Amino acid sequence: EAGVVQSPRYKIIEKKQPVAFWCNPISGHNTLYWYRQNLGQGPELLIRYENEEAVDDSQLPKDRFSAERLKGVDSTLKIQPAELGDSAVYLCASSDSLWGSGTGELFFGEGSRLTVL
């Protein structure tokens, strides 16, 4: 079974440019997460989806970040315009629903490393 797929793996852009990251979760997983991980830190939750509904986006900087999960499957995270401080690894994860019979295990993609110059 394919794992969580993210693209691109690496992206280098200049500040003020837009950037988008794509995530395809594990088939059947209702819950999708986007995290940001700064160097030497743990992941920080940006947004969490249950199917196509964003149920937790309190940590998403909404002035420049946006996300969507149309049809409740794959998802896109966008930054526009990017700032120097946005340099980080953006991780996508998926899991069974909290209220399902799943184990609660999150499956992570390899991440998208963003460098803003």
Add this chain to the structure above:
Amino acid sequence: SQQGEEDPQALSIQEGENATMNCSYKTSINNLQWYRQNSGRGLVHLILIRSNEREKHSGRLRVTLDTSKKSSSLLITASRAADTASYFCATGSNSGYALNFGKGTSLLVTP
């Protein structure tokens, strides 16, 4: 925001020794998970312990949870060089899993 705090930040041991990492958190939780991350890779789930459990085992891993102290520990027995990685705890609530990660413990196991 990061709720969990792992201790120590870095740990260096030799193969065959045991490694113990601790995690403290601030608010009430429903569950707590431990994840491993190899350099440049995504995170891999190790174990989940629920708030009504005190100890859990999985292979060479032993996790304890003390909700009165708001702390958890991860013990890796008979460590191997392949255990070299960063280890993170993640707390969850009734709203969801892995909502808050700690800063992690970097483990180095030398042959």
